[in-house]
Amino acid sequence: MRNVLFCCLLLSCFSCGPDQPEKPAHVLTEQEMVGLLQEIILTESKISKLSLPFDSSKGLYNLVEKELFRRHDINDSIYEESMNWYYEHPDELMQIYEILVDTLMVMEKRNQDEAFREPGQRPGEDPRE
DSSP, rough: OOHHHHHHHHHHHHOOOOOSSOOTTSSHHHHHHHHHHHHHHHHHHHTTTTTOHHHHHHHHHHHHHHHHHHHHHHHHHHHHHHHHHHHHHHHHHHHHHHHHHHHHHHHHHHHHHTSSSOOOOOTTTTTTO
């Protein structure tokens, strides 16, 4: 009986761990990843709208990507290591993508509202009033 209690105690101690996986210091935070991925997606979208040949658009994206990483004060290896860590922790990655999708949807809604706003109309103002 004593052995069974001891085994149960050991199992309960080892099964209780942190809910969130411990993130290495060099891995970007969720907020940093959302901001970076948002800019990457928007940059890719802008470049694809230029209708350049594939090689030209890829070269342009590589130049813009370097500037994007510089603005975020990271390098491509930190980005890749961060993405690899999040790929290994899909729950964390899902949270990032959920926030990212929500953020992009808000931006799209805001852009649509601005496109249909009459000249001189302030944001949130109803033109019928």
